[in-house]
Amino acid sequence: MKKHRAFILSLAAGIALASSAYAQTELTVYTAFEAVDLQRFAEAFNKDHPDIKVNWVRDSTGVMTAKLLAEKNNPKADIVWGIAATSLLILKNEGMLEAYTPKDVDKLDPRFVDKDRPTSWIGLDAYVAAVCFNTVEAEKLGLKPPKSWKDLTKPEYKGHVVMPNPASSGTGFLDVSSWLQMFGEKGGWDYMDALHENIANYTHSGSKPCKMAGAGEVPIGVSFEFPASQVKSAGAPVDIIFPEEGSGWESEAVAIMAGTQNLEAAQTLMDWTLTPNAMTALNQSFAVVALPGIAKPVEHIPADLEKKMIKNDLEWAANNRKTILEEWSKRYDSKSESKG
Structure with missing residues (x-):
């Protein structure tokens, strides 16, 4: 026992x-x-x-x-x-x-x-590129809502667009890699050259551009769908736009x-x-x-968000990430916000 x-x-x-x-x-x-x-x-x-x-x-x-x-x-x-x-x-x-x-x-x-x-x-999951458009601030400036990515290069938007830096933000990288896939390599860089003329600055957060648009700091923020939904639900006068060419995603x-x-x-x-x-x-x-x-x-x-997502080659984006970021930084990093 x-x-x-x-x-x-x-x-x-x-x-x-x-x-x-x-x-x-x-x-x-x-x-x-x-x-x-x-x-x-x-x-x-x-x-x-x-x-x-x-x-x-x-x-x-x-x-x-x-x-x-x-x-x-x-x-x-x-x-x-x-x-x-x-x-x-x-x-x-x-x-x-x-x-x-x-x-x-x-x-x-x-x-x-x-x-x-x-x-x-x-x-x-998928986070999907979207544009946050502050209707109140836009009305003050006489701006109409963009319908496409290429609309963002129009002269009237000069200094009124904020987007994420692709070197620090996954949202920024999905934007850049998707534009290169949608428009081709030359067309993609030509597009970003034109867009750069209208950029106020590049943020180090993917959600920040939409939050800035919601707060009225800028009329247009390139972000993704979740912070867009949050900002709008909080009562900000923001329209959420999914450009007609399709939205990149990650x-x-x-x-x-x-x-x-x-x-x-x-x-x-x-x-x-x-x-x-x-x-x-x-x-x-x-x-x-x-x-x-x-x-x-x-x-x-x-409800049909999946239909707005482009055919995205994640392996291509990963394999070319270093080259893409080096080229992007050389061309556009001068407008990036301070990391401090």
Whole structure:
């Protein structure tokens, strides 16, 4: 009896110790999600997995991409979550990602899934380029709303347009890479040369141009659909315009860093991002999510938003990112806002 009791106590202690160790599992997660989104997603994950503590490290897409590359030989992150797929494709090419195919990956829209098996990254949603147009400020200046991207090069808009810097903002990079795909290389740079004449400045945040338009600081902000919806819902006199040529888009994606010491917990987070719970949380911000049948309309965003998204070659954009950014900086960086 004593031996049996000792065995039970020993087994219970082992289970308790194992449970305690797992309860203390911590993940360092690099992300570019907006802070308001991150809080909601973090709460949803914590509810489903209270045994995993997540230490979030947040910055803009361009800054996070540079940080990850700088840490290549001494990675600090266990997993990246909510960073542009084009950035993760760069990390994949550098051999920095842990190949892992999450559960139920075949249920996702294939546009959001790495083509290789096992997969190295999975897209979560699409953020789609949009123009925020302040109707009150525009009326004061006698400006009519643009219908197309090319309309933004009209002389009457000179000094009245703000857009994100593609080197620091994923939204800015999706704009630039999509224009090069839509208009061709020469046509794309010619377009950006003309647009540059009308730019007041380039911001280091993808949401900031729309917030500026909403606040009346500028009449026109090139941004993406979620901050546009937020600004309009808050009562700003903003029209949300999806240009007639189509809108570029990018996918916020998730990937596990190679060499993580917390692989099982990282896989748990990656698996969780594909669940209906996670996708429902994402849909509160994004009208297009990777899991079909989940998305419900987002306020002020057209229900047919997917039809406005261009055919986007994410791998082309990733493979040409360095060259594109070097050329863009050489031509236009003089109008970028101070990073301070």
